[in-house]
Amino acid sequence: MTTQFGKGCHLHLIDGSAFIFRAYHALPPLTRKSDGLPIGAVSGFCNMLQRYISDNTGSDAPTHVAVIFDKGSHTFRNDLYDQYKANREAMPEDLRPQMPLTREATRAFNIACHEIEGYEADDIIATLSVQAREAGGRVTIISSDKDLMQLVGGGVEMFDAMKNRRIDVEGVEEKFGVGPDRVVDVQALAGDSVDNVPGAPGIGIKTAALLINEYGDLETLLDRAGEIKQPKRRETLLEKREQIELSKKLVTLDENTPLDFTLDDLEVKDPDADVLLEFLAQMEFRTLTKRVADTLGAEAPAIADTPAAASSTDSVAPEWSAIEPDKYERVSDMVALNRWIAQITALGYVAVDTETTGLNDMQADLVGISLSTAPGTACYIPLTHRDGDSDDLFGSDKLAEGQLGLDETLKALKPLLEDPAILKIGQNMKYDAKIFVRYGVYVAPFDDTMLMSYALHAGIHGHGMDTLSDRYLNHTPIPIKSLLGTGKSAITFDKVDIEEAVKYAAEDADITLRLWMTFKSELHRAQVTTVYETLERPLSPVLAQMERHGVLVDRETLSRMSNAFAQKMAGLEAEIHKLAGRSFNVGSPKQLGEILFDEMGFEGGKKGKTGAYATGVDVLEDLATEHDLPARVLDWRQLSKLKSTYTDALQNHIDPDTGRVHTSYSQTGASTGRMASTDPNLQNIPVRTEEGRRIREAFIAAPGNTLISLDYSQIELRILAHVAGIDALKQAFRDGMDIHAMTASEMFGVPIEGMDPMVRRQAKAINFGVIYGISGFGLARNLRIPRSEAQGFIDRYFERFPGIRTYMDETVTFAKEHGYVQTLFGRKINTPEIAAKGPRAGFAKRAAINAPIQGTAADVIRRAMIRMPEAIKDIPCKMLLQVHDELLFEVQEGAEDQLIAAARSVMEGAANPAVHLDVPLVVDAGQGSNWAEAH
Template sequence: MGTKFGKGCHLHLIDGSAFIFRAYHALPPLTRKSDGLPIGAVSGFCNMLQRYVEGNSGPDAPTHLAVIFDKGSHTFRNDMYDLYKANREAMPEDLRPQIPLTREATRAFNIACEEMEGYEADDIIATLCCQARDAGGRVTIVSSDKDLMQLVGDGIVMFDAMKNKVIDREGVEEKFGVGPERVVDVQALAGDSVDNVPGAPGIGIKTAALLINEFGSLEELLDRAEEIKQPKRRQTLIEKRDQIELSKKLVQLDCATPLEFTLDDLEIREPEPEVLLGFLAKMEFRTLTKRIADALDAPAPVIEDKAPAAAAAPESAPEEDVPFDADSYTCVSDPAVLEQWIATARAQGYVAVDTETTALDEMVADLVGVSLATAAGKACYIPVGHTSGDGDLFGGSEKAVGQMDFDTCLKLLKPLLEDPSVLKIFQNAKYDMKIFQNYGITVQGIDDTMLMSYALYSGLHGHGMDALSERYLGHNPIPIKELIGSGKSMITFDKVEVEKAVRYAAEDADITLRLWQKFKPQLPVSKVTRVYEGLERPLVPVLAQMERHGVLVDRDTLSRMSNAFAQKMAQLEEEIHELAGEKFNVGSPKQLGEIMFDKLGYAGGTKGKTGAYATGADILEDLSTEHELPGRVLDWRQVSKLKSTYTDALQDHINRDTGRVHTSYVQCGAATGRLSSTDPNLQNIPIRTEEGRRIREAFIAPEGKVLVALDYSQIELRILAHVAGIESLKQAFREGQDIHAATASEMFGVPLDEMTSEVRRQAKAINFGVIYGISGFGLARNLRIPRAEAQGFIDRYFERFPGIKDYMDATVKFAQSNLFVETLFGRKIHTPEIAAKGPRAGFAKRAAINAPIQGTAADIIRRAMIRMPEAIADLPAKMLLQVHDELLFEVDENAADQLIQTAKSVMEGAAMPVIQLDVPLIVDAGRGNSWAEAH
């Protein structure tokens, strides 16, 4: 250790998270060849550290250096304000396992690596800055984070490594309109949507800076708020004072963080070649290892290619080296020019297509324009529905100049779009197909880059176009907000100027084509062609047709239910208030906690960091075994959710023209292959309670028709019996036994003819619990029995059915070796968290065990849905909904029996001929005038 930190010393502090996220988003994904571990962000991070080290020599070089990281997501600010950073998106799944490796990388470079539980990296940086300044030294913060700008001045500067730019006092004033010492005042007023700092509504950074410069400080401004001339601003500052003062506390960095190290511990140290090169070799970074070995004048370690041939990283298609250039895109308004684009598409046999519309709901959206791309960088936009001006007295708007006639455009495109011999490439084809269907065009011959990504990378990341473009093309698309704005001032796309629309819309088609060029060759290499071609692509037109059909919903029934639920809530509130001995807000967890634990003295109350008692459903369930009030609150919460989420909200989703609800299915929402539905979500309607089941009464059949529901019976248990090879379960399924009674008999030695409902209930809980990797603790809660007894049940279950434990162990081992699991139909579900430590490890293992079972069930019903339209083509029937293991149809009353026979046959044989299950698939059928009657 050298001299003590003081005058003449120069401390550099690197914002570690900024380096990581920059590396992650700037580079395409990369996996370690030997085991498939994601390492793209680690590679970028190491390269950035190396460039930083190489670029900081000479007289102004740092004498002390540290990389500062965030330890966890919960800090003292969350205790102050529980919504702090609540808007932040979850960390990408493939980045999570790389985070600890970036710490290891920092230490391998022999650079101090610091983080603290309960404090943000910014607080550690702030404390070190203050200590260094007090000691007479200088500081450079390597970051562009605006939150750190409050520290600048008196020997402290920031350095934006991406722009190679120093941020000093002038730079801060340029950004905030005030000096560093008043940055927190401006931030307290302006708030921060990224960190969810509330601020003063309606006041942005410019206005905040004007106010602070006028009054001198936030405190002075708030004390003299009455002097503000603008009424709305004055009212905001007076009424939101507490919120603004809280915001200042949230943005003010803590310069007194209790550090467990000193400035002297951060003195620059030379890397130890053996350690650094050993880490880089372990990561299998060949180029970087050689470069650093040369720089350190040390021998480069040999990195063996450990990847087996089958597991080698898939090679992508050769990329066309064409830069993105929005100015090169063409606006097509002349029919003759469009005919040339169509001729090119026909000649080469493929074209990327995208639509621009006035709404996200395809049932009400109007077409505004169509984009085409025939090669990377060669794209056009055909505007047909843009308007200019604010319209006349009667609400009309003039058509913008420079467009093609609407009918002419569609007449020219229709033969191309309906020709199955020319491949139309979309990103989320279902949306565009439904738009074209609104104008009588049935698109045939499609590819979908979103679904290709889903087949290739399920479980690793999302599949939206912007994210895929950034990740796989290294290109940030033009944000839609730049064209249509946001919030109350947002406009629809038809109001966007044609010139601006061309750049944005044509780029979408260009990106889609390039993604297709990258993904298509990877399908066979990654062995997921069968999944994409057999399970994903053919499902698109089926779902599109189901969504267009919609399901008839009776508004009056929903309205009556809403009123009934409101009365039920009022009745429950009265009972709760009587049990509590006073009135309080039942919907307030804080007030409920005080009633239960402070006033009524219930045992087991635990306070969170905010000082409020925890009153989650699990706690109320435990308490309800001894007290009446918690059970009533659970009932109130359930009825409240049914009212707000379903009976009230569903009324808003009834289409004015059709009288039906048209949900939208998300094919790539769940990693396992399960469909999800949105706007509205019809897959989460609870059916285990009487009130929940009643919601389905509002879904009805038109006059002369009935609804038919067909539901796979215990499909996941049947798949488990097959994959785990459990003979006793397979035999029970073959013989049509009550599987839960059979399990109970096998486990507890009770003859079937002496089975009680209680013993059967316990076996049922274990059967379903095991599929989802339930713990002894979870089963104890479900069955309301001691934990030791529940664990005993699970242990006995595994003893009686050893194949299940063998399957679980083998599946986890496979996941750990390959970082993915597979369904029986070859769907790959990536499991990047399988190597995690702590509580996440248990969750990742349970997910890996369940995914092949749930995924296989999802694949089977997908196969049934794909075959169904052809099977029922001659029947007066429509397939309306899919809810997990159930399909709902609308059919003429006199054809219901024939539909049931046909649809059952399709569903029960859906696994064939790819998979011959050892157990039969059984489908239960029901019919009625409502979904509730049919189910």
């Protein structure tokens, strides 16, 4: 029985391609258990279809529905403009085989499914929308694509399924500043970097809307462009007219796509239970198959039980309730707080988040605490919010009404947060733990979703909560900026209205809990549970303690140096201006480039992408042989760097309470497993030049103490010798030989005794080059020799140590096959770019070669750091800093030798017992009253 499409009918058009990409990016790369077929996007797609169907059963259910896909990459738009969508990335390899499966899935759900060669889905959607509207029906387009907004109006609406929001004419006006009928005009002007629609350079959506509203439409605007007052805009519109008109053609949807079906063919049909369940079972979606079977009142077909059946492939697809910030609880009294505590105690775990007055965990004060026990169930306990509604200078210091006392709340929560039987879950727990310590609360045990994400996905994306929420929960959290504002007018969290704070803060705890549930089982499946539990989680409290202790920095020394630098710089500046013949800003590479290459006439100036001359150290060193000016600029730059980045900036980082500098280590910042130090970065304090090294004299031991530095000797080369199995190198390390001299001797056949230092230097450069994924170009530039000569060195090196080439080739092959490489301790470093084409391929290869070496070295020192507190607990000392292969300690005078022995033993044995290295690890030690002496 079919009905003619007409008045009273309601057509739903689903943007299928958008669904697929959303599903693909939202989920980890799942594969079908039985044969390894990539299936993540199909899984997400099916979950979305299922959810769509169950959400659309009410009185406003559609009478007609279709899923529309893109087909082919070449459309009429490419004929108009060959750069259209030209910078779009190629479809990921593991997504391609899933495309036909999404069509199958749609048909299995018994939903019409259409695509037409040479047309984008948007054009088909446009054509159907117009036909349906003209037939007197209503249309809802399930998509959030702004390119479709031109269709809205006259019975056509859009629905953003992710945000659960309808988009009507008003919504379009909000987005574009004009009605749907003028959207294409605005798009033609604003362009679109994603689709590579050029538009008018320098004009964005805001300006475009302004112009269109003033002139009525694009054609009138272009005809009367000469009247525009702003010179830049006028020029652009006059000059780029053709480009703008082309852009309009590109963004205008084709409403006359030739269709091989009619609206009547799209009538809603119930799914055939047998067909649908068979498809889902074939895909091995256990959870979804069961759920669909329940809804249809049918029996779920059996799915072959594999060992991993307990964690079926689609179980990570979020199936929880939507995130609704309006439903969170505000805890204002002890009765409610005790109810939460009882619930958490019975449950055994809780997600925790703190809100504070700032990002500096040594200074920020606690403002409130949020807790979550289940998806959608979360609360916020405001503690020290201030009354914000008064302009009175004193009024703003008054505590707001309806808050529990800080002391009584912490007293009630302390037993729970310290209870060894209750797991505390946090996102970047190091921050919250450091805050709590300052209030006498020692959080343990804990899980950290940021570290879980890092163990799973290092190298793929960031691990901040916003990124993770977007990716794994399909949800964009409330931006903190919407509460605090930005820049000078920004407020601190204690000034935020409590009702707003509840939504924001409790949402963070809710999201953290959901992420934990998602990652928990995934760790096992990815076989990184051990990495997380032995290399990530236990390091966090060690870092927290180092950061809290800080390193003593002498302000007087820095200040004296700053003054000395300022004087020298002033002298150099005068000299430079004289040599240049006029005054200019020496600190501006742009101005310097113009002086050198335009005014003074030096040859060989190369411009970068911004059109400015390059004036880096390589360029200036070359020019310095011809003229004094570039040489003086190099001197000036060295001083300027030391002053601004070190002697000035470090003073601002001295904590007023402790008199020490407290860096912050980011455990998830570097993809290889290294730490990164920030605020300030204490891992790049100068050491290579004599003048720079003197800055380390300002890093001092407290009175009665000594600084001790222990560093691994040649750790990366030793690891290379081990993993690549180079017998000659391994033996040299066992014999304690000079490894670079030995390499030179092997390569050039010269004796080690009385070797030319230049020859050794070249061998050293090659040894390092190998670790970095050597290239003739790179080595040539480093040694400043011709490329052919460099290539000759490399060839000879590979000839003498053939195992190195084998290791490199095997590593790259492994990366291509698996999408990641591994350290000796099982850490995975993802290499998503390894399949790229062009210059990116080279980058990805070299990174893949370097990652296991750098990463294994990082793992070794991490293991040492994790064991260190126990090993030195009876020695009066503190571990202060880590600089990749070095640890810096502060120890009471008299205990130096004891500490060196204990710490060296831990460091040299750090690979054991997990890994037996064929080469010894050797640690050098130094000591002194400051870091310059100790290093």
